Amino acid sequence: MPTPAPSAPETAAPRKPRDDEIDLYGLTHVGRTRETNQDHFLICSLRKQVAVLGTSLPDTAVPVTDGERVALLAMVADGVGGGSRGEEASRIAVERITAYVTHSMRCYYRADSGDEDAFGTALVEAATRCHDAIVHEAEGDPDRRGMATTLTLWLGVWPTAYLLQVGDSRCYVLREGRLTQLSRDQTMAQELVDSGVITAANAAQTRWAHTLSSSIGGSQSAPVVTRLEQQWGQVGLLCSDGLTRHVPDERIGERLRTMTSARQVCEALLQDALDGGGTDNITIVVGRTIGGEA
Numbered sequence: 001m002p003t004p005a006p007s008a009p010e011t012a013a014p015r016k017p018r019d020d021e022i023d024l025y026g027l028t029h030v031g032r033t034r035e036t037n038q039d040h041f042l043i044c045s046l047r048k049q050v051a052v053l054g055t056s057l058p059d060t061a062v063p064v065t066d067g068e069r070v071a072l073l074a075m076v077a078d079g080v081g082g083g084s085r086g087e088e089a090s091r092i093a094v095e096r097i098t099a100y101v102t103h104s105m106r107c108y109y110r111a112d113s114g115d116e117d118a119f120g121t122a123l124v125e126a127a128t129r130c131h132d133a134i135v136h137e138a139e140g141d142p143d144r145r146g147m148a149t150t151l152t153l154w155l156g157v158w159p160t161a162y163l164l165q166v167g168d169s170r171c172y173v174l175r176e177g178r179l180t181q182l183s184r185d186q187t188m189a190q191e192l193v194d195s196g197v198i199t200a201a202n203a204a205q206t207r208w209a210h211t212l213s214s215s216i217g218g219s220q221s222a223p224v225v226t227r228l229e230q231q232w233g234q235v236g237l238l239c240s241d242g243l244t245r246h247v248p249d250e251r252i253g254e255r256l257r258t259m260t261s262a263r264q265v266c267e268a269l270l271q272d273a274l275d276g277g278g279t280d281n282i283t284i285v286v287g288r289t290i291g292g293e294a
Contacts, residue, residue, distance in 0.1 A: 014232055016158040017289045019045070019069060025262035026074070026285035028056045029270055031242055032278030038079030038086035039240050039283040040094045046071040046101065056283075057094060073101060075153040076169045076283050078240040080215060085147035092137065093130045093149045093216045100126040101155075119155060120225040123164045127151065127216065127223035134217030148217035152183055152238050154287075156230060163226045167215045169283075170244060172252060173228075174235040179253035186214035186222065210241065232289050235259070240283040243269060246276025262286040 030037040043053040047070060077093045079086025101122070130151070138144045150167025163171055163182055171183040184190065188208035192198045203209060214222040235256050251272060259265035266284045273282045
């Protein structure tokens with residue numbers, strides 16, 4: 001369950017960015033060696049209904065409405081299970097969580113009520129429902145057995161954000177020129193690092209590096225929600241491991257520090273991953289605030 005961050009002295013919150021002060025872009029690519037793309041992503045503006053800003057989902061038809069933006073929602077899902085099973089698992093996860101959030105808007109309108117746990121609780125519930133739905137689909141069809149997906153989700157309710165993590169897709173933030181990985185990889189290699197069996201430097205070279213210890217639809221699902229504070233000028237990045245397998249954090253940080261737009265940096269990082277081998281599907285979502293606080 002989500003744990004509220006320590007209380008801070010009361011200060012005036014920075015004003016919420018306008019829609020035209022938010023630069024967002026996402027893309028997904030099959031890579032150089034895979035025949036199918038099992039990744040999906042979604043970027044949503046949450047108002048009284050969802051306004052889809054970008055997605056890889058097919059035939060998405062969600063009405064766009066006017067009104068003040070309540071929150072921004074972005075997610076990346078990397079399917080597991082081979083062929084169409086992985087693609088279906090990631091698609092189901094993105095669609096079900098979007099539907100759950102859409103029909104739970106009362107949670108977002110509680111932002112000013114002081115109930116800081118409401119958002120995190122809703123996200124854990126959404127992830128649990130997605131997990132149960134995928135398990136149910138797999139149990140009823142032998143061809144779907146083994147399908148699962150990662151899920152990394154960012155819910156921005158200015159000036160707070162909530163990060164939901166299941167699996168090894170990642171979330172990074174560049175703040176004041178420094179890149180930080182906010183998510184923790186839910187892999188067997190990371191579990192061995194945490195228990196002191198192997199070192200972090202050796203984790204990427206082990207056979208456990210991409211073996212999930214938690215997933216949506218897998219044998220174990222352990223969603224983790226982290227509450228964070230957003231700042232003007234920071235850059236956020238969500239990605240599947242098709243990026244991080246081939247592009248080191250140092251290069252990601254360099255790209256984000258010199259970016260000219262969210263689209264430009266997504267396309268540049270995609271090319272870096274393809275140049276590095278492109279052995280997996282690659283999905284990247286980048287968002288930043290532009291302008292000032294005045």
